[in-house]
Amino acid sequence: MTKGMENVREAVLNITNQLLHLKRPKNEASLKEGGEAEKIGYFPRDFGMEEWDWPQGVGLYGLKNLARDDYFPNYSEFIKDWAENQIHRGLPLKNINTTAPLLTLMDVENMENLALEWVDWVYHHAPRTKENGLQHVTSGDTKNELKLHEGQIWIDTLFMVVLFLSKMGVKYDNQAWKDEAVHQFNLHIKYLFNQKESLFYHGYDFENEHHFSEVHWCRGNSWFTLAVPEFIDMMKGQISEDKRQMIVKTYQSQVNRLVELQSETGLWHTILDDPDSYTEVSGSAAITAGMLKGMRYGLLDCSYLEVCHKSVQAILKNISEDGTVLNVSAGTAIGKEKEDYKRIIIAPTAYGQALAIVLLSEVLEHENLSVK
Template sequence: MSDTRSNDAIDERIGRVLQGMKSLKPAFKENVKDSIVSMDVWDWSQGVGLFAIYLFYKETGKRELLDELTAWFDRHLAQGLPGKNVNTVCPLLTMSFLYEELCREDFLEICKEWAAYVYAEMPRTPEGGISHLTVTSENEGQLWDDTLYMTVLFLGRMGVLLDQQQYVQESIHQFLVHLKYLTDVHTGLFYHGWTFLENHHFGGARWGRGNAWYTAGLIDYLDMVPVPEGVRKFLLTSLRRQTEALLPLQTEEGMWRTLLDDPDAYVESSATAGFAYGILKAVRKGYLPETFRESGQKALEAVSSRIDSAGFVHEVSYGTCVGDTWQYYRDIPRCPMPYGQAMALLMLVEGRKHL
């Protein structure tokens, strides 16, 4: 297993992961209009990567990172932005922070337009949840774990940035309605999706990366958005119960599987890195007790061993829709992906604080 017990070792890996993110190319023919592997596309996969780079910039103050992010957005503004949906909202979280860094009014105007769309026009399920609208499907009446990270973080962030309390309150509502319908009350883990049209959890998958969107996303959400103490307690007790359920499912090496409680499912790096980041940061901030640190550190070491000499993070599952069977998740191919690089980057940066 790779050794990440020194700043130099972690910094070397961080540099490789960043380089690998820039060099990502599809490993097979993708069945999508635009690649979700290459960082040259505006979509959710790239949006997760952009946010990780921004947080690393804030940690280090390296101006070249800020310049690279700005150039990425300027290229896409020149090309024209894609249609609005849950996934294409994701890059705007980083854009909202770049507005503050650069005083770019054009960035702010775009963020305001898209936030107003999310709040007032994005399709809703019964009880007002955001339907997981994508470029390929309306997914009418469907709640997915992914929506919290891809859209709700941005909405809450814009509520704070614009001092629009209705946006903040709507982001809180989205967390609560998603937890209401996606929590498996028997385990404390989260199902991947729920349909109001048929009232079921599809294949009943407790999907690894979907759970990690909560573990990693909640901690950053609480950094960005002040929430009432009662809501904060509810969100954090959900995190505590989820993490308690995760620990016995962690492999001896330190990984988690793409289906968390399925011994036939493969181990998966983006979920494991997201859990490592969320758990370690939650311990540092006092949201989880010290006893959880060992699990996070073990996961960090396991993912680090899957970073190759070119900086690519391996054993990352490709983009995953809600599946009707567990076999669907077992069959998702694996290849380096922007969100795998991003979660590994966040994990490593957080890991430096725990040496």
């Protein structure tokens, strides 16, 4: 094992330990003042693994990624205990974001019925937009409240729900679920992909026919970059070649544009094409992990390794001694103005920790990626 890979493994252990013990910001009270918490991205559920929502879903996904390397502890017991504890406490209302934990939990012992219940909800009962899009319903102020976001699709949905839907379709050989997953990918590309810029908008409003602030948000784009290699790999032989090519070509086009927009630091700006916006680690980690997965699954050639190397170096510099992943933008609802994205606070989050784990575990899959 090279010294560089030893350093990566040590970093992953520190990041993982911090994920499992992450607490809310010390200045929580001040963040809640003035009723502006949501506008600046302060959502209490984002910090640590105590809740059941999308940050914890990404956290579980990160922990599962470590199972490929015998160097790391087996976190399967933690994942099982976490799920059982959440069930005992009472699960949140079903919505797009609260589906995210099922991507990992569907493979956990005694969780089969729960996964089947949730996939049935996604397919038969989840609110829909025009053209049968999955409306991006999220949790409200509590886990027993909903924000409906009437008529809206968000790019986040592909990672939070559609990967689970396709994985369940393959596992149970359910053609309807597989077809639905493909439809959702096609629909989100159709309405969210800016062909001219080769980047994704955050969301689309079918009711008013607009893309809100038309922002090209880093973490939003990264959900697509990360989801596509996973989706294409799990759907081998399950998707027609023309639909596969459409998704892959969109992914490749986006990746090439992202390469052009990488900052001198190695990270990407939170508004990808606005160099005045701050550089952001969670989206950069997911973008880089998506590129590395794309190379590993044959969707990209090795010419992207240098871009990934530069990003990995930058992200390693944004990990504190205790394993906290720094410079992560907090939870981000769709902004009415581009400036709204620049006002999102920086704070350690469960998904920030997890996406760094996903990236670095992917680095360990690429022994030819030199890390100094």
